[in-house]
Amino acid sequence: KQEVTQIPxxxxxxxxxxxxxxxxxxDSAIYNLQWFRQDPGKGLxxxxxxxxxxxxxxxxxxxxxxxxxxxxxxxxxxxxxPGDSATYLCAAINDYKLSFGAGTTVTVRA
Amino acid sequence: xxxxxQTPKFQVLKTGQSMTLQCAQDMNHEYMSWYRQDPGMGLRxxxxxxxxxxxDQGEVPNGYNVSRSTTEDFPLRLLSAxxxxxxxxxxxxSYSKGGELFFGEGSRLTVL
Numbered sequence: 001k002q003e004v005t006q007i008p009x010x011x012x013x014x015x016x017x018x019x020x021x022x023x024x025x026x027d028s029a030i031y032n033l034q035w036f037r038q039d040p041g042k043g044l045x046x047x048x049x050x051x052x053x054x055x056x057x058x059x060x061x062x063x064x065x066x067x068x069x070x071x072x073x074x075x076x077x078x079x080x081x082p083g084d085s086a087t088y089l090c091a092a093i094n095d096y097k098l099s100f101g102a103g104t105t106v107t108v109r110a
Numbered sequence: 111x112x113x114x115x116q117t118p119k120f121q122v123l124k125t126g127q128s129m130t131l132q133c134a135q136d137m138n139h140e141y142m143s144w145y146r147q148d149p150g151m152g153l154r155x156x157x158x159x160x161x162x163x164x165x166d167q168g169e170v171p172n173g174y175n176v177s178r179s180t181t182e183d184f185p186l187r188l189l190s191a192x193x194x195x196x197x198x199x200x201x202x203x204s205y206s207k208g209g210e211l212f213f214g215e216g217s218r219l220t221v222l
Contacts, residue, residue: 031208043200044213051208089153093208096141096160097168100153 002027004092006101014109019077021104023090028068032093035064035075037086038103044089080108112136116201116214123191123221131186131217133201141204142184146170146197153200159184191221
């Protein structure tokens with residue numbers, strides 16, 4: 001069974017600092033890995049999808065890396081802003097099933 | 111684009127009552143799924159479908175039924191609600207196996 005872990009569980013940084021969010025998974029035979037953002041009381045918004053053949057994916061200030069052999073993915077958010085405050089979830093995609101981490105709750109202080 | 115639409119957004123049930131959570135997507139996605147999100151447990155897969163007429167169980171299927179008669183709709187039925195089913199339910203869809211998953215806004219269910 002795929003197990004996904006996200007460390008740290010919570011993170012508080014001053015505005016402008018770069019964010020580094022970690023995700024690890026136990027089964028390296030994944031199709032893809034997806035990062036999401038969730039605001040309180042809301043649904044999940046897709047941020048980045050990294051295909052298993054890729055090592056990284058970028059969108060604006062977001063960059064996600066994937067190392068299948070070590071079972072790790074990292075989400076980097078450059079020059080953080082208060083609007084980046086949210087919970088960030090990673091999900092490992094095996095076949096048709098996603099396994100989610102518990103998330104990292106980020107607070108960016110103005 | 112409406113994307114993935116879930117109704118109702120909020121629902122309160124009494125133990126033993128039945129209800130259906132509706133999910134519809136307008137992106138012509140073959141794959142649809144239901145998750146529940148509970149504090150400390152994360153998101154867990156309940157049921158999923160890889161196309162009209164095809165459904166399968168996820169991690170926590172007990173107490174829930176699904177069917178998929180059209181590509182667009184994937185309702186989740188609670189036959190006899192229990193307090194343990196108090197949760198936030200999310201419907202999601204993707205174009206293909208392993209593809210980018212899109213989520214609805216969620217349905218918050220309370221069972222008394």
